[in-house]
Structure formats: C-alpha cells, structure tokens
Amino acid sequence: EVQLLESGGALVQPGGSLRLSCAVSGFTFSTYPMTWVRQAPGKGLEWVSAIGSGGSGTYYADSVKGRFTISRDNSRNMLYLQMNSLRAEDTAVYYCARHGATPRDFDYWGLGTLVTVSS
Amino acid sequence: DIVMTQTPLSSPVTLGQPASISCRSSQSLLHSDGNTYLSWLQQRPGQPPRLLIYNISNRFSGVPDRFNGSGAGTDFTLKINRVEAEDVGVYCCMQSTQFPRTFGQGTKLEIK
Numbered sequence: 239e240v241q242l243l244e245s246g247g248a249l250v251q252p253g254g255s256l257r258l259s260c261a262v263s264g265f266t267f268s269t270y271p272m273t274w275v276r277q278a279p280g281k282g283l284e285w286v287s288a289i290g291s292g293g294s295g296t297y298y299a300d301s302v303k304g305r306f307t308i309s310r311d312n313s314r315n316m317l318y319l320q321m322n323s324l325r326a327e328d329t330a331v332y333y334c335a336r337h338g339a340t341p342r343d344f345d346y347w348g349l350g351t352l353v354t355v356s357s
Numbered sequence: 358d359i360v361m362t363q364t365p366l367s368s369p370v371t372l373g374q375p376a377s378i379s380c381r382s383s384q385s386l387l388h389s390d391g392n393t394y395l396s397w398l399q400q401r402p403g404q405p406p407r408l409l410i411y412n413i414s415n416r417f418s419g420v421p422d423r424f425n426g427s428g429a430g431t432d433f434t435l436k437i438n439r440v441e442a443e444d445v446g447v448y449c450c451m452q453s454t455q456f457p458r459t460f461g462q463g464t465k466l467e468i469k
Contacts, residue, residue: 273458275406283398283406283449285458299457333405342453343396343411350405 240264240346242334247351254324254355260317260334260348268292268312271337273344274319276330276353286332287319302328324355359383359452363461369469376437378464380450385430387454394453397426397435400463401446409448410435442468 246258260272274286287308288297296308307320317334331350338345360383370376386393397410408417410426413433423438437444445468450461 282463283451283460285460288456288458297456335406338408338411338417340392340394340411340453342394343408343417344398344406344451344453345408345411345417347405347407 240336242336242346242348244332244334244348244351247332247353249354249356250324251357252325252355255320255322256324256353258319258321258332258334258351258353260319262315262317262334262336265336267310267315271295271341272310272317273335273337274308274317274332275335275344275347276328276332277350278327278330281330284330288337289317321353324353326355329353329355358457359386359455359459361450361452361459361461363448363450363464365464366462367465367467369467370437370440371469372442373439376440376444376466378435378448378450378466380428380433380435380461382431382433382452386452387430393429395426395428395433396451396453397424398449398451398460399444399446400449401443404446406449437466440466440468 241263243261273288289308305323309318333350334348335344336346362381364379398406400406414426425436447463449463
C-alpha cells in the first residue's frame with residue numbers, strides 16, 4: 239500500500255526556518271518524481287516545488303524560489319522541504335504527493351502537516 | 358502562468374442527480390508530446406486531495422465509473438452521474454502541462 243506521511247510542521251516566527259519531511263512506503267521511491275503542494279487555511283491548492291526521481295531536477299513556484307529547497311534521500315525513502323525566511327503568507331498545510339502514471343499527475347498524497355508563521 | 362478558472366464555485370445537487378463542473382485554462386493544455394495534462398482532484402472535508410481523473414478523461418485506480426472527464430484544449434468538464442452522499446467535497450482541476458503547476462479555485466459540491 240502506498241503511504242506518504244509528512245512531519246515537521248510547527249509554529250514559527252516570521253523570518254524563521256523549518257524543514258518538512260515526507261516518509262514514503264509501499265513503492266519504489268527512487269523511481270518517482272515528487273512534489274510539495276500547500277493549502278492556506280480555507281483556500282485552494284498551490285503547487286510549491288517538485289523534484290525528479292534522481293534528485294537532479296528541481297522546480298519551484300516563484301513565491302518560494304530562493305527561500306525553499308526541495309531534496310530527497312532515496313536511500314531512506316524520504317522527501318524534504320527546507321523552508322527559510324518564512325513569511326505569514328507561507329502559513330498552510332503542506333502536502334507531499336507522488337507523481338503518477340503520466341508522470342505529471344499527482345496520484346498519491348500524504349495527510350499534510352501544518353505550518354503556521356506568526357509572531 | 359496558466360490560470361485555471363472553474364464554474365460554478367458551488368453546486369448544490371440532489372442525491373441521485375447528475376452534477377457537472379467546468380474548468381477553463383487561460384491557454385491550451387496540449388503539450389508538445391501530444392498529451393493534455395489536465396487532471397481532476399477531489400477533497401472531502403478534512404481530508405487530503407485525491408486524484409480522480411488524469412489526462413482529461415482517464416479514471417485513476419479505484420475511482421467509480423460515475424466520474425467522467427472530457428474536454429480538449431482549454432475547456433474541460435467533470436461530470437458525476439448520480440451523485441452519492443460520499444461525493445460531498447471540493448473538486449479542483451489542475452494543469453501539469455507547464456510549470457508552475459496551477460489549480461482551479463475549487464468547486465464545492467453539496468447536497469440539497
């Protein structure tokens with residue numbers, strides 16, 4: 239069974255840093271690109287970042303470029319999102335998702351982890 | 358960026374009746390590889406998103422056949438035949454033809 243479990247969400251002050259993790263199981267992690275998507279409270283979905291299966295190709299939304307870094311450890315089946323210089327507008331539930339069959343769609347999603355940026 | 362616009366934003370439906378949601382993109386989603394990367398997601402209350410449809414009309418594993426996607430270019434539709442109580446939630450289209458990936462605002466499906 240494919241499973242994705244995010245962790246690392248917390249309350250952090252503006253300007254602070256946080257690292258999110260996504261532990262995966264039930265599939266060969268190293269062969270799938272992965273993505274982070276966020277959802278601000280009561281709002282719609284916003285794509286944040288993606289990474290290729292080998293970790294070499296990374297992509298970012300303009301809103302996080304230069305502040306967030308996506309990475310992965312295929313030996314540990316882990317996906318990460320390092321978030322620096324956090325702003326109030328980064329407050330959201332962050333989901334990790336696996337790229338699917340195409341592989342441009344997102345076929346499996348984690349439950350999400352809440353990041354709150356506030357003083 | 359490609360802007361995805363959904364209509365309606367809210368859809369009250371009677372159980373057993375059909376529902377239809379439209380999604381329009383600001384530019385064609387036809388990729389140079391010949392595929393159109395338009396998918397539909399369902400988000401039930403308090404749950405993460407769930408993939409329903411990919412590449413316009415392909416149902417993901419385990420998705421009931423009452424969910425059907427159609428369209429081409431810039432205009433797409435999700436139709437639900439005979440809405441059931443478990444279908445309550447927000448439906449969202451997403452394009453993955455170009456970076457950044459972008460989503461529609463979401464359509465809230467509720468039972469009358």
